[in-house]
Amino acid sequence: MNESPLDAIDSEDIDPHFADKLVDAGIGRIRTCIQCGVCSAVCPSGRRTAFRTREIMRKAVLGLKDEVLSSEDLWLCSTCFTCLERCPREIKVTDAIVVMRNMAVEEGYMLPQHRKASKKLLTSGHLVPIDRANRRARRELGLDELPPTTHSDEQALEEVKKVMKKTGFKTLIEGEAKEGA
């Protein structure tokens, strides 16, 4: 064991500020993780995949930023909140995953299906917009053909689009220059 094993952690891969960023984003107790594994044990996604919540938590505390943010594992969580409910250290585990997903998207890691859905929100105000079959279904049910949402209110849709421009969402998804930049 004198040679460095293949899976040794290179100190260059450690971002010493990563855990601080998670703490600042509201995961104040993440450093109290004792690696008990309850989060993995209760995870409904982990029981059918190699996704291990405990592993993500450990890597996050260690500061293995690139490894965590580039991993598809981050996107196997269905956000059921069972880990957050059961963590004996009361770490907001699910919230930690959501925060790291935000960081991943900011670094450019986003599944194509998620980008596609986001574009629907940008153009219609709905992640799942109406389609022809459901216009007809609505009529047949005696409902207005379009729901009383951004679908039937042009001004409201403009408002929603403006909000998404101001928050930078349009740029994030479409990669255009920020407003005023």
Next chain:
Amino acid sequence: MTEVQKYSLFLGCVMPNRFPNLEKSIRVVLPRLGVELEDLEGASCCPAPGVIRSFDEPTWLALAARNLALAENAGNDIITGCNGCYGTFKEALGEVRSNPKKLREVRKILKDVGVRFKAKSSAKHVIEVLSEIGPERIRELITLPLSGIRVGVHYGCHLLKPSKNRPWKQTQKHSFLDELVEATGAESVAYKDKDLCCGAGGGVRAGQAALSVDFAREKLDNLIAAGVDCIINVCSFCHLQFELAQPQLNDEAGTQEYQIPVVYYTQLLGLALGIEPDELGLGKHVVDTKPLLARIGG
């Protein structure tokens, strides 16, 4: 008489745009219980907590606050029939009420588009409002008790969790929905892993289709083993998952093993109130509801 209460009905995306039959059942049934529904005109996606909140939290919070502001300015609280939308509003209110900086940022964004937001209104789930009316009162209104109907109750996740920001008496082993189901005369049947997530949320259905359907398969297998006549759910996204996963699983296996009618709670309640199945949108399901309706009518 039941006291009349008024809410702004928040529809979200999946309910009005994919399963308007659920919307119809809410609009038909709630007024019967003294709940007046006002349209929340110009509302957008909540936006979905597992995806948009995962992509960009500030955008999620700003759009959620805009929807809440629409209700606030109409003088109402929000009522929603989707666990995801419910989760978004509960968590967004939690964020702005506990974090003045976030509230200031959101108010500034909304002010720039001409919307005033004070974070004063709240959001309730359809099931929360029905629970407040109570199973005893609902039982009194039943004209067609659904005796002999075996129901598998699915609560879904975001109705219950995070429990610190939910109104229920308990943090686990809930019974309020089972009680509402049993008020109709049906029986809520125990089944394995009742609390298991449907697998649709968190961007999993959109991003990891095979994994998502595997969650549903496990749940459906457990429901089949328990011998239920239908699944009762209270979330448009869980509803979508169980409706669409069953034909997917049948296609994959080349069998017709998965045929459990997927029924939203207000549809079940409507039947017990003597409302015609078509009025409740029960003729517009993916998985045929006729076997269930035959057991109720027969």
